[in-house]
Amino acid sequence: MAKAVFIDLAGVVYQGDSLIPGSAGAIARLRAAGVPIRFLTNTTRTPKRLIAAQLQRMGISVAEGELFTPARSAVDWLAARGMSAHLLVHPALLEDFARCDGRGGEAVVVGDAGEGFGYDAMNAAFRKLAAGAPLIALARNRTFLDADGRLSLDAGGFVSALEYAARTEAVVLGKPSAEFFATALASAGCAAGDAAMIGDDAEADIAGALAAGIGTAVLVRTGKYRSGDEAAFDPRPSKVVADLAAAADWLLD
DSSP: OOSEEEEOOBTTTEETTEEOTTHHHHHHHHHHTTOOEEEEOOOOSSOHHHHHHHHHHTTOOOOGGGEEOHHHHHHHHHHHHTOEEEEESOGGGGGGGTTOBOSSOEEEEEOOOGGGOOHHHHHHHHHHHHTTOOEEESOOOSEEEOTTSSEEEOTHHHHHHHHHHHTOOOEEOSTTOHHHHHHHHHHHTOOGGGEEEEESOIIIIIIHHHHTTOSEEEEESSTTOOTTGGGTSSSOOSEEESSHHHHHHHHHO
């Protein structure tokens, strides 16, 4: 059995404002078995405070050290270098960067800005990059499952556009970054090969985890999963199951 389990949130535990059936019970079974759980999300439209509050409303208690977001990683990255941020993010995420006031230069930080990805905002970010600022991508997911049940464009395409225009390469701080997984592993006191990841994104969650050395990665057929995803990226999933409840049962068995 895995010695720590990492679980994606949107599309795995909940979709929109609703729990995916069986997910709360699955988390409870893992906790009852004494397995440390860490929630790893690439969500960049919602601050960490509100993600935790949403889980609490759904009946899932999450300790401060169990929830990992790309914004938190970005704040740590900036602080370690004494840098401030030029933010191209959703307005709701600004509170997570409230104390980024370093004087060691400025980095361009890109998340899912939604309607904020206009020409003026993209060009302002480009000009910072052209002047030498590093590019930080909170994530570079291709798509996400929107509130209408259809896939929508995520931040990855916009990150790629800035990389191309500025002839630079982004530092990616969310999944599939190996450093993101390493931070969660350290908090759980678990070796990479003894951990398991459960997600609905075959690229960022599953292939990313396995490439980072995570021993087991389970793809669920909820959220953004589409038929054939399990064969679209390498490394391929250790197991493909219906949902989080089935993933938990398989891991516990």
